Amino acid sequence: MFSITHEEENTKARLGKLVLPKSSITLKTPCFIGSTKRGFVRHLTPDNLINIPDLELLSINLPQIIYKPGLTILKRFNKHCQESSETKKSVEETKKEEKENSNKIFQEEKKQEKEKEKEKEKEKKIEIEKEKEIEIENKTVTEKDNNKQNQIKDGLKRYYGIGSKHALLLKIRNSEFADFYYPSTDEKIACCASEGTKVFITPSQYMEFASEINPDITVSPAIEVVGNNKRDKIEKAIKRSMKWLNIAISKKTSRTGSLFAVIHAVEDPKIRNKYLDRLLTIVKSGKVDGFMFGCLFLNESRIERKKRIGQIIESIPNELPRGIVGDATLSQILDCVENGIDLINSSFPLRLTELNLVLNYQNPLQNLRSENKNKNENKNKNENKNENENENIEIENENKNEFKKQFEPLLFNLRNVKYEDDNKPFVVGCQCFACKNHTRQYVYHLISVREMTAMILMNLHNLYQYSLFFKDMRWAIKNDKFIQFKEAIQLLEKSNTKK
Structure with a gap:
């Protein structure tokens, strides 16, 4: 498990x-x-x-x-699902029996016709094989569709x-x-x-x-x-x-x-x-x-x-x-x-949505990943250990300074008037549905007129950013960079409180 x-x-x-x-x-x-x-x-x-x-x-x-x-109501619903699945099974079984019987009759007719018309039999066989192939293809398609629908037999x-x-x-x-x-x-x-x-x-x-x-x-x-x-x-x-x-x-x-x-x-x-x-x-x-x-x-x-x-x-x-x-x-x-x-x-992303807040999670692992690449390159070049240590220290210091400079607020409120003319997406580079198709000024308008679509778009974005946070966290654990990742997130949160 x-x-x-x-x-x-x-x-x-x-x-x-x-x-x-x-x-x-x-x-x-x-x-x-x-x-x-x-x-x-x-x-x-x-x-x-x-x-x-x-x-x-x-x-x-x-x-x-x-x-x-x-x-x-759940009991009734589950009972109805079970009854409908049983009826479907019985219908499928009857169809199978009918097909089997028809196939048997068809085979007997074939045997009688073999002696009389061998040439016609060959043509019929070709036609029958084609029909069977089409039937098998149709069966597989219908069975796949039924399996997708009936994977969840009942329950909530x-x-x-x-x-x-x-x-x-x-x-x-x-x-x-x-x-x-x-x-x-x-x-x-x-x-x-x-x-x-x-x-x-x-x-x-x-x-x-x-x-x-x-x-x-x-x-x-x-x-x-x-x-x-x-x-x-x-x-x-x-x-x-x-x-x-x-x-x-x-x-x-x-x-x-x-x-x-x-x-x-x-x-x-x-x-x-x-x-x-x-x-x-x-x-x-x-x-x-x-x-x-x-x-x-x-x-x-x-x-x-x-x-x-x-x-x-x-x-x-x-x-x-x-x-x-x-x-x-x-x-x-x-x-x-x-x-x-x-x-x-x-319920962190949901709470943000309810407060008209948008999560602006900027990937703090970009610097850590570039640091990893530099370390691997240094290993491949077989340079001296002392030189590698000095270079890595310089890279870490540069990354920290760059990280502090590139910070934007972790959270921002789209109810703020300053987003009335802002035609950027929620977060530049975000691949969620809201950022791909809509802008801050549009969602500001939706919030101001109390349109429920604003909540849908903000929650889609916040959950997407939240999932990226967990994805980066797993990368940090895998590469033994969890402490650096945690420090970066704390810096993000501090930058938000300052601004």
């Missing part, structure tokens, strides 16, 4: 491949999980998602779909028309904000539905939803609390979550997908280690397929978050994937990846 392909020399960052057999998708980690609301990536339709590279895994928050579409992907190029991850926690402000009980999880009402879900109901949604990954139900909360409250939340994890394991089927256990990354190391020991005994039995870090991005400091993640990762197995949920910025994402996180579910 998960394999590590490379580990960075200077940090705990790593490259890996996460195979999701249900959707026939292989994720290159570290990667991001697309945030959704009520099952949709906000402001975009499923056909838009295909144009965004590396967006292959989407998160579904159960409280947002608990009423609409709801369990009963087919209900929403998401398509086979995207996988689903089911969880309770919202990536935009933590909505665990309703008190839960021993038997039920309290959460906030999309309508703002309080909803109680039992662990068995959660897994029943999972079997109808048919996701690739299901995160175990858990209560996430603020890490520095009272000891009694934290212990109670952990006990309940452990109990619910065991229920989720007992209800796990092929339809619920891989099961990820929630790790409570609380502040107190004694409570944390006590819980981890119990969790690791379950993990050793092979009933858990990965981890999802919880109780983070809940008002804790950046230093505290890094400390907790680093301490926990030292005690959990290395061969399982690790995910995290939270509204993280680029530098906060790099903190997580630096400590060994593989999957990040952050």
Whole structure:
């Protein structure tokens, strides 16, 4: 399921491949999980998602779909899909039988005609072979089309028309904000539905939803609390979550997908280690397929978050994937990846779009890549070591100066009046749909007249730039340049705050 392909020399960052057999998708980690609301990536339709590279895994928050579409409608939909697939199979079987019978009759007629007209038989054989070839070609074309349509037999992907190029991850926690402000009980999880009402879900109901949604990954139900909360409250939340994890394991089927256990990354190391020991005994039995870090991005400091993640990762197995949920910025994402996180579910690009902000991610690896090329050229020339070191130091200094000079703001607001006459694309050189076809002044106009197309174009661009950020991050890990990459991103963010 998960394999590590490379580990960075200077940090705990790593490259890996996460195979999701249900959707026939292989994720290159570290990667991001697309945030959704009520099952949709906000402001975009499923056909838009295909144009965004590396967006292959989407998160579904159960409280947002608990009423609409709801369990009963999903059950009806899945039943209808199964019935329609059965009728299609029966029709195909009858067609095959009819063809087989007709072929038998045809062969008998052939045998009788062989003795009488040998010459005519040869012509007929040629015609029959041609007809068969045409039939086979038509069959293959129709079977391919049917396979493409019927790859997703049922579940939420087919209900929403998401398509086979995207996988689903089911969880309770919202990536935009933590909505665990309703008190839960021993038997039920309290959460906030999309309508703002309080909803109680039992662990068995959660897994029943999972079997109808048919996701690739299901995160175990858990209560996430603020890490520095009272000891009694934290212990109670952990006990309940452990109990619910065991229920989720007992209800796990092929339809619920891989099961990820929630790790409570609380502040107190004694409570944390006590819980981890119990969790690791379950993990050793092979009933858990990965981890999802919880109780983070809940008002804790950046230093505290890094400390907790680093301490926990030292005690959990290395061969399982690790995910995290939270509204993280680029530098906060790099903190997580630096400590060994593989999957990040952050609503960062969506939050920018909602604020009319455009992500201007300039590739800081251009200088690092040119530095790599220069090093390789120096090796090929077989120059002296001292000369190479001096040249590399000069190149690094030049790259740093060039990097500082070429900085533009990381984020800019298209609501600003100065973009009224700006006919440039969002980011010069960006290959997204919005930058190829539209300008800043056009989107400024759309925002000023409150046209929803502005949100579509900005979200397309922000997600595209966000995917480039992860692509460059993977390159930096592969070439052991992660620290330089992180420093470059921090410079980008500082330049934005100054301007």
